[in-house]
Amino acid sequence: DQQVKQNSPSLSVQEGRISILNCDYTNSMFDYFLWYKKYPAEGPTFLISISSIKDKNEDGRFTVFLNKSAKHLSLHIVPSQPGDSAVYFCAASAYTGGFKTIFGAGTRLFVKA
Amino acid sequence: DAMVIQNPRYQVTQFGKPVTLSCSQTLNHNVMYWYQQKSSQAPKLLFHYYDKDFNNEADTPDNFQSRRPNTSFCFLDIRSPGLGDAAMYLCATSNQYGGNQPQHFGDGTRLSIL
Incomplete structure (x- = not known):
């Protein structure tokens, strides 16, 4: 029973363009959503979060959007940089x-120079 | 820098031979977590402590146990490792419970079973 799903195992984006990573959830009791970034051979690091009472949170190049009716959230990275290449976990x-805290399986982002 | 440190980074053990993984933190956080992550899967929570208050996830196998002797250290003991226990084990901390309290992760211990 996967309560948090990241349906795209990988995503490839050109440097400078927008990266959009998606996450779906099933439990309406979730009150916070977080994104973590993971480089190879390192542990996940916190990136950005959003409370369930908001629909948008922005931090520099990173914006998270929450659509509670659709039980869907997305992470937008604009502009994408090669250093953003990593695995992104939704939680x-x-x-x-x-x-x-329930984690998704992650999406591997490749940003091509 | 305050951090979460896991030792060893790589651990090889034999089938059925007990193994202990360790985690230490300099963040002075109240909460410590142990996750198991298998390849291309989501990290799965095994246990968490608030100070010495232990919480076991319902589906954590009995083969897995944990100890937290003090604020700084937490151990994961696998009593009789099976081949299915080969995974990355992640330790994390947070100051309090709550979604507004992001977790700080160590770099993990990769466990292999021969």
């Missing part, structure tokens, strides 16, 4: 009988 959290 969702909730207090349901204890605190839980």
Whole structure:
């Protein structure tokens, strides 16, 4: 039962263009959504988050959009840079009988120079 | 720099031979987590501690145990590793529970079973 799904295993984008990474979820109890970035041989690092009461959060080149009715969120990276090439994990959290964070399987982003 | 450190980075053990993975943190965070991640899959939460308060996920195998002797250290013990336990094990910390409390991860320990 995958509560958080990232349906695209990989994405390739030209440098300077927009990268859009998508994430779908099934549990309407999730109250926060987070994106983590992971380089090879390193642990995931926090990138950006959004509360379920908002529909957009922006931090520099990174913007996360949340569509609660569709149970969908997306991460936009503009402009994409070669250093953005990494695996991006979507995560969702909730207090349901204890605190839980559920991760998606990740999307590998390739930014071509 | 404050950080989360996992040792060793690579661990090889024999089928059925107990193994312990370690995690330490200098962030002084209250919460520590252990995740298992298999290739191309989502990190899966095994355990988490708030201070010494231990929380076991319902589907974590009995073969897996954890210890947190103090704020800084947390251990993952696998009593009788099977081939299916080969994975990357990630340790993470956060100051509090909550989605507005991002987790800080170590670089992981890759466990191989012979």
